[in-house]
Amino acid sequence: xxxxxxVPYFKENFQQYIERNKDVFxxxxxxxxxxxxxxxxxxxxxxxxxxxxxxxxxNLEKAYNEVKNQN
Amino acid sequence: xxxxxxVPYFKENFQQYIERNKDVFxxxxxxxxxxxxxxxxxxxxxxxxxxxxxxxxxNLEKAYNEVKNQN
Numbered sequence: 794x795x796x797x798x799x800v801p802y803f804k805e806n807f808q809q810y811i812e813r814n815k816d817v818f819x820x821x822x823x824x825x826x827x828x829x830x831x832x833x834x835x836x837x838x839x840x841x842x843x844x845x846x847x848x849x850x851x852n853l854e855k856a857y858n859e860v861k862n863q864n
Numbered sequence: 865x866x867x868x869x870x871v872p873y874f875k876e877n878f879q880q881y882i883e884r885n886k887d888v889f890x891x892x893x894x895x896x897x898x899x900x901x902x903x904x905x906x907x908x909x910x911x912x913x914x915x916x917x918x919x920x921x922x923n924l925e926k927a928y929n930e931v932k933n934q935n
Contacts (some may be wrong), residue, residue: 825896829928834901836921843914850907850921857900 798849803856811860821861828857856860869920874902877925882931892932900930 795801810816811820818826835841835849866872881898882891889897906912906920 822893822896825893825900828903829896829899832899832921833925833928836918843918845879846918847907847914850903852908854904857904 798852800852800859802858803853807832807856807860824857824861828853847864869923870926871930874924875931877902878927878931889898895928895932899924 795805801807801814807824807827811818814823814826831853832850835853838846841849866876878895880896882889882894885894885897899913901920902924906924909917912920
C-alpha cells in the first residue's frame with residue numbers, strides 16, 4: 794500500500810472512486826467530485842501545519858493530472 | 865466588486881461558472897470543475913505563503929458549501 798497522502802496513494806484513490814461511480818459519473822465528473830471532497834477534508838484538518846496541508850494538496854493535484862491523462 | 869479570494873468573491877465566481885455552463889454541466893458538476901481548477905491555480909502560486917494559500921482555499925470551500933445549499 795502507498796504512503797498516505799503521496800501521489801501514488803491519491804492515484805489509487807482516484808482510480809477506485811472512478812471505478813465505483815462509473816455507472817453514474819463520467820471519469821472527469823468522478824475525479825472532480827473526489828478532488829473537492831479530499832481538499833475539503835485536508836483543509837479542515839487542524840492537526841497539520843499549513844505546509845503539510847499544501848504539500849498534500851499538491852500531491853492530490855499531481856495525481857489528478859496523471860490519472861486524467863491516462864487512457 | 866468583492867475582495868479577491870474572499871468568500872463573496874468565490875461565491876460570485878461559482879454562480880457565474882454555473883450560469884455559463886448550465887447547458888452542459890449540472891450545478892454540482894460545474895461547481896466541482898470550478899473548484900478543482902481554482903485549487904490547482906492557488907497551490908501553484910509560489911508568490912504566496914502557505915498560510916495565505918490555505919486561507920484562500922478555506923474561503924473557496926466555504927463559498928462552495930454556501931452556493932451548494934442555495935436553491
